[in-house]
Amino acid sequence: MSPQELPRRAAIRREMEEISERESSDAAPCLNARKEDAMKLAPFVKFREEKFGAVLFETRSEKVYTLSPTGAAVVREVLAGANGADLLSRLKAKYEDASGRMESEAKAFVKDLKDKGLLTE
DSSP, X not given: OOTTHHHHHHHHHHHHHHHHHHXXXXXXXXXXOOOXXXXXXXTTEEEEEXXXXXXXXXXXXXXXXXXXXXXXHHHHHHHTTOBHHHHHHHHHHXXXXXXXXXXXXXXXXXXXXXXXXXXXX
């Protein structure tokens, strides 16, 4: 391999890793055993992580919801099989909450997702 090919090869590898990471998040709900009381995204909702956080795409109305990194963390926990009771404890175990607002904000966000029909139990 020539020295000129090395940067191009590295760029292609990074791009492939980014694609793999994005696509693996779509597979998570299928690979996780579902508990009876676990929350899940509605069947017509797609989740994709981005550099700024994430997006939820509602395929029926073609609406796109932009999520902050915090919102993305909540949805990741839902995809990992969290239920309403353990979602907050999972978030508290992973993230520091100096302001003490995480619990109320996470509850409000989950309620908003349910009210919009994007999240089911």
